[in-house]
Amino acid sequence: MHVLVAHGQPNARPAMTPERLSMELNDVLAKRRSVRHFNVKLAVSDEDVRALLLAAVSAPSAGNIQPWRFTVVRSAAARERLASALHQRWATAAPVVIIVSVDPRPCAARYGDRGEMLYAIQDTAAATENILLAAVDRGLATCWIGAFDDRAVREALGLSEPVTPVAIIPVGYSAEAAAKPARRPVDELTTWL
Numbered sequence: 001m002h003v004l005v006a007h008g009q010p011n012a013r014p015a016m017t018p019e020r021l022s023m024e025l026n027d028v029l030a031k032r033r034s035v036r037h038f039n040v041k042l043a044v045s046d047e048d049v050r051a052l053l054l055a056a057v058s059a060p061s062a063g064n065i066q067p068w069r070f071t072v073v074r075s076a077a078a079r080e081r082l083a084s085a086l087h088q089r090w091a092t093a094a095p096v097v098i099i100v101s102v103d104p105r106p107c108a109a110r111y112g113d114r115g116e117m118l119y120a121i122q123d124t125a126a127a128t129e130n131i132l133l134a135a136v137d138r139g140l141a142t143c144w145i146g147a148f149d150d151r152a153v154r155e156a157l158g159l160s161e162p163v164t165p166v167a168i169i170p171v172g173y174s175a176e177a178a179a180k181p182a183r184r185p186v187d188e189l190t191t192w193l
Contacts, residue, residue, distance in 0.1 A: 028136045033180070035141035038094040038172035048138050049096055052171065055134035056100070059126035062119035065106045068127045071099040071157050071165075078157070085156035086148050086168065094170030099157060100128045101165045121166065128167040141174035 023031075053070055061067065073082055074096055082099075083092040091097065102124045107115035128144060135142045145168040153165045 023137050028133050032132055032136045033141070033174075033178035034143040035170075035172075035174045035176060035178050036090055036143055037174070037176040038141065038170065039175040040093060040095070040172075042095070042173040044096045044140060044171055044173075048140065049098070049171070051138060052098065052131045052134045052140075055130040056127040059123065059130045061123035061126070062107060062115065063110050065110065065119075065123070067102050067104060067107050067120045068124045069101040069103055069159075069163055071101065071159070073097040073099065073157075081156040082153065082168075085152035086145075088145065088148070091143070091145055091168060091170045094172035096171040098131060098169045098171060099153065099165050100124050100131070100167040100169065101154075101159060101163050103163045105162060124166045128169065131169055131171075135171055139173070140171055141178075142169050142171050144169060 049072055053072075056068065056070065057066065059068075073079055073092075079092040079097065082097060083089045086092070102120045104116040104120040107120040107123070109115075111119055132142050132144060146166075148165070148168060150165050153159075153168070154161070154163070157165070159165070
């Protein structure tokens with residue numbers, strides 16, 4: 001885990017305790033939204049960030065290889081470097097940005113090209129989704145960003161090849177009431193055999 005953290009957030013909400021955790025899964029799924037406007041006056045506690053990362057590493061992975069790597073960005077300098085690389089300044093307005101990266105080498109070593117090109121990405125996607133769902137459970141808002149120049153982000157964060165950023169996740173408290181997006185009916189998307 002690669003962490004860039006500035007400690008002592010003065011306006012952090014109290015961390016969620018086990019007694020305050022665990023919405024029903026259907027509630028978490030129904031409440032998850034992609035949020036792009038964050039309340040910059042409310043910090044996210046280190047305990048909450050750690051809980052999101054613990055959820056991430058609970059994801060399944062091919063052969064239990066766990067090819068994911070995480071970078072937590074809090075400091076102003078790191079956020080500025082990331083904003084310049086992303087060309088999406090709104091994303092670094094959140095109090096925390098988690099970058100989920102993949103090291104494809106162990107998957108490639110065990111499973112060849114399919115492991116490198118598919119399993120490693122599937123594994124990091126599962127870890128990313130766990131972060132998004134755990135954030136909802138803790139009252140936090142996120143957005144999964146996949147449109148970025150991975151080389152520029154890698155350089156901004158000081159990651160070494162072949163570690164590659166896969167998802168960028170701003171994390172904070174929502175400053176907007178995000179509308180529920182339309183979803184296609186499941187029957188249009190499903191074939192039963």
